[in-house]
Amino acid sequence: MTTDDTFSFIDGEGLDTATAYRLIVGCVVPRPVAWITTVDDTGRVNAAPFSSYNYVATSPPMLAVNIAARAGDGAIKDTARNLRSNGEFVVNVATEATMEAMHGSAQEFPPEVSEAEALGIALLPSRKVKPPRIAASPVQMECRLDQVVTLGRGVNTLFIGEVVAFHLSRDIFDGSRVDSVKMRPIARLGGPYYAALGEIIHRPMLQKPPGGEGSAAKG
């Protein structure tokens, strides 16, 4: 039988940043990976992955990503600086096929180095925002920044953006629904681990909350 003795208790209040990070990225799994492209004031393209990320609204569609200060020196990351400067970004969904390039783009390149150029990441122009899309990603969402929320003691900042355009590869989109299985998304776990989709489990939707997730789903 499960009793409270089988659990470790950790007081969440007052944790140091490194411990809190280690715990939370192990507990909140699997996380989707937003491979984000931005541009700096000279038009240089920056690409970096972020897994503290999700959709947060549907009317209009909105995404949120948490960008931390750099662990070593507390410096602002290039993506955060570009977002604050011009408010435009593209979220490219990271997949099994793009995993190595996505992972490589997390290296701390100096701001004057474009990850796209350094890693040979092929790009496509966007329609409504300046940052380009990553060609190999089957889902590219052009976004405009809506809100910037500084969290807690200021290490983390939540950037909330509106999706102003979706680009969906015809390989995974039939004109109505996105085939998430065919997309082969990659997820981040705690530590240096990723996961691919495992077994797919189907259950009919039991309720249809108005406008909520699953409202249009049929069992």
Ligand SMILES: Cc1cc2nc3c(=O)[nH]c(=O)nc-3n(C[C@H](O)[C@H](O)[C@H](O)COP(=O)(O)O)c2cc1C
């Ligand atoms: C899969 C993956 C997910 C990541 N998620 C985040 C995240 O959610 N927030 C964050 O601040 N850094 C995250 N990082 C680290 C950034 O990608 C890394 O700091 C990168 O150098 C930032 O690049 P930039 O300075 O070009 O913006 C992640 C790294 C990887 C490999």
